[in-house]
Amino acid sequence: LNIALLAGDGIGPEVIDQAVKVSNAVAAKFGHEIAWTSGLTGAAAIDAVGEPYPDSTHEICMAADAVLFGAIGHPRFDNDPTAKVRPEQGLLKMRKALGLYANVRPTFTFPSLIDNSPLKRERIEGTDLIILRELTGGIYFGARGRSEDGNTAYDTCTYTKDEVTRLAKLGFELAMTRGKKLCCVDKANVLETSRLWRQTVQAMEKDYPEVTVSYEFVDAVAMRLVQWPNSYDVLITENLFGDILTDEASVISGSMGLMPSASKGVHTSLYEPIHGSYPQAAGKDIANPLATVLSAAMMFEDAFGLTEEAEAIRVVVNKSLADGIVTEDLAGKNKAYKTSEVGDWLA
């Protein structure tokens, strides 16, 4: 198994280390061999070679069967959004270059962690939804600029029917393997791109007669995600709405430190925890590695079709939760284990 390893910034390297340990252990147990190839990204890459997603990293990713990713972002860039080179540019460049068109973001609950949710138990119990966020189009990649005097700015959101079809197809197919409900999230009462989304999805409905499709405005979904997250199955949406809604969804489960994600690509696919680079914890060996470990599980399953291997990882993660072999964010009044100790235990 040929895997590119992009540890990135902040806690990225620490949590990636644990996912590597666990992946190697699973590979050994099931008789696979993994060839890991590391590449630089983010602030780490800016420091080393002046660019957040260097060509050398891109080549590593293109040559791999899957990419395991930590996190990027560094506080020294945060209050300077106009800095010439920023870690996030690397992220966007990587998404575009690898054709990572669909960000797959599950939100589910762990029974033992449900009381960590800001929501009441009865609101969150049973939640098991997936948001598919379009990741290489929309206002993230449209034309933007300023007037000559700098006093007027614009951004352009563009979508083509093919872009919508590609994402929606994944959504319909995913819904077929699950609860058979698909919600198309848009703002079709205002935006032309949203009307294109809605028409395109409407035209696809007949090919998936078993899937119940609903169309909801993004503002309504922002509400319902807090009120009744367990009423959703699969949601599909454009890039910017997806950015906002996936983050909103991530905090409702109470298990943000455990949520994995995948980004399906044209060339290769990428697996990453959703928690970000969490710079305050970097280097302290306290970050929760479970989301990254579960991202590796997604990788085994999606990228290599290795379902048993993925399941083995999920089983041991559940066991670590049940036995309290967890980092300080989950330990409560019990003993907190170090990041590396949790990784060793899982492996």
Next chain:
Amino acid sequence: LNIALLAGDGIGPEVIDQAVKVSNAVAAKFGHEIAWTSGLTGAAAIDAVGEPYPDSTHEICMAADAVLFGAIGHPRFDNDPTAKVRPEQGLLKMRKALGLYANVRPTFTFPSLIDNSPLKRERIEGTDLIILRELTGGIYFGARGRSEDGNTAYDTCTYTKDEVTRLAKLGFELAMTRGKKLCCVDKANVLETSRLWRQTVQAMEKDYPEVTVSYEFVDAVAMRLVQWPNSYDVLITENLFGDILTDEASVISGSMGLMPSASKGVHTSLYEPIHGSYPQAAGKDIANPLATVLSAAMMFEDAFGLTEEAEAIRVVVNKSLADGIVTEDLAGKNKAYKTSEVGDWLA
């Protein structure tokens, strides 16, 4: 007091009736006279004259010192976002024509209703925030269209420095009268318009040295609103982000049926409940009128500077909650009163 009355669709007319009763009672008590002038809007206006915001209604609003608004929207338009004439167009046309540039959306809690919140008590207690949403710019009003074959669509988001300054000024001033904290919500790591927002607000900081200003990305705010809503004071943001975040914020208090709002205008200002037209309840005399009554209180205070009158309305609303003179959504196992009965009692 010259007030334009736009009842609109769904439960609009019923809840507006109660606000009129209460306003008239307050006016009588404090020695004012109110001249109400009604205008058609929304689906009701489409049915009557073919347009959701007819010129005659605009003239009524322009001649008034304030506009009291119910709600617009009708289900028969909902699944047809491409219909030629839609109620929402009236809303957008009205906002633009009246120059309603700032939507003021408070989220606060009523101690007696706190357990209705989907959030746990300790998360929501003490929440008292205001989102200022820019309402006449951005992607709502930019150029949009399709390619000739219909397969590519675009929308444009535009902002000028003056538009940002006008909204931010209101935000700084509001913060000065409250907790002196201002959060500028943007996506400055991606969007040029957001960078203009951030720069403009940054340049204004020196004029309000007492206000602590923070800059947060919209995705982070979508999370923190669910996690720690009580950490915010005043938030300012652009039109589309504001649409999503104000609706998200509205459900966290557990008192959506009570949340009023104001839209500050160049020509006149408008006051409305945030709950929408709620067509399922229309005509049944069961809708909760309190948000509209509290919007009238905002109107007395903001549009006419009548603080005591506003306070009198708030006091009687609190009393209705304490005495259980409430509609079915708040009654629990106790007797539910009709919309009109609540209005009579308050008056």
